[in-house]
Amino acid sequence: MISAEKIPNNVNLSSNKRLQRALEHWQPKYIQWWRDMGPQGFQDYHQVYVRTAISVDPEGWAHFEYVKLPEYRWGIFLADPTPDRRIGFGDFFGQPVWQEVPGEFRNQLRRLIVTQGDTEPASVEQQRWLGQRCPSLYDLRNLFQVNVEEGRHLWAMVYLLHSYFGRDGRDEAEELLERQSGNRDKPRILEAFNEPIDNWLDFFMFTMFTDRDGKSQLMSLSESSLDPLSRTTRFMLTEEAHHMFVGETGIARILERTCELMKEAGFSEDVRKVGGIDIPTIQKHLNQWFSLSLDLHGSEVSSNAASYFANGLKGRAKEDTFDEHVVRNAYYNMEFFEDGKPVTKEILMRNAMNEVLRDWYVGDCAAGVVRWNKVLERHGISDRLRLPDRKFNRHIGMYSGFHFDPNGVPLSKDEFDRRKFEWLPSPADSEYLLSIMAQPIYEPGKFANYIAPPRRGINQLPINFEYVRTEQ
């Protein structure tokens, strides 16, 4: 039975019998999916100290408790409505926002919601083995916190599908549990969500760069004229911020430890000899996840993006900071690649909306890299991490047929293939990373050799708190 106790919500679930029945039908399938495809080996005998959202106000949001993962209370929360909210961009600028889905945009909206929804369970699937190689109980708990919240994001999208899209929505909600990350026959919709994440360097880079694509997408959806979509994505953004915190501080702590080990081993020595992760390996993983996440923003020139904008379905990140919101006659200077050379052309801004969002994303990533480099600077180490050129390693959009090095210098396919492991993780790199992560650390307060402890614990608890405990 569904109750506010079981499914915390602020959508008055108990008064909507039809929706309740739909969710009651879907919930057992979700739990089965979570058991099969969620964190492996941590379903039945472990309790995790997690944060559960029980309301959108600050107190409800800061509710911490020990739970068994399958018993996490996945809730449905929408940010509070903005009184008299108006459409903020596109052809319907200034009109009241929609509380129901307009028939003419039903397919487009469903597509947007399903595509967002598909990424949420996908990342849980990708990360399901990481618990067996965790660097500490603190990190293990953070992984599970991210996982349960991605599960909640799936609930958020399924709530919209069930509430506003009738039978189609119900079918889509089922399919969200049927596709599987990396599955040959039924893969997840977007490529980055089919890549395996089997070591913690990948995990931290994923939460830094791919969850930040989530932030891009959620920011643009939170501008949507469909008010329930706007409100649900606004609340999801508060959780997304924590995922990026996990990624950014995870890499910062690896860098911290790498610097210490470099000093201990002597700067001319290979830091791998003392069990650390060398800076070039960190850079390669950065290159990998940054370029995959650039792809997630879609083609540079896109009539779909133009139509989403015109129809008021998906805006720009921070739409209210732009001067003009209808954007009918504005142009964007875009770099094309023709006959081996970059050529700048003017294209209609509406057709460039994916690129506009990507610009915002690259800026947000760059700020994170500056913060990482402060760690290296503080230790007096001259190496620096950097974002590769946005043409590097692209599989979607106008650069996808070409090859570039991380500086954006064009290369032949042969040359790229010959040199790609200078810039992207090689099988030997992955093997090395797995070798130093082979023994999970489950002792409170202890950390794997390749990563420094965090500055502080969760919810003001000490770092050596037992964040995940085994049931007696």
Ligand SMILES: [Fe+2]
């Ligand atoms: Fe998410």
Ligand SMILES: [Fe+2]
């Ligand atoms: Fe996320």
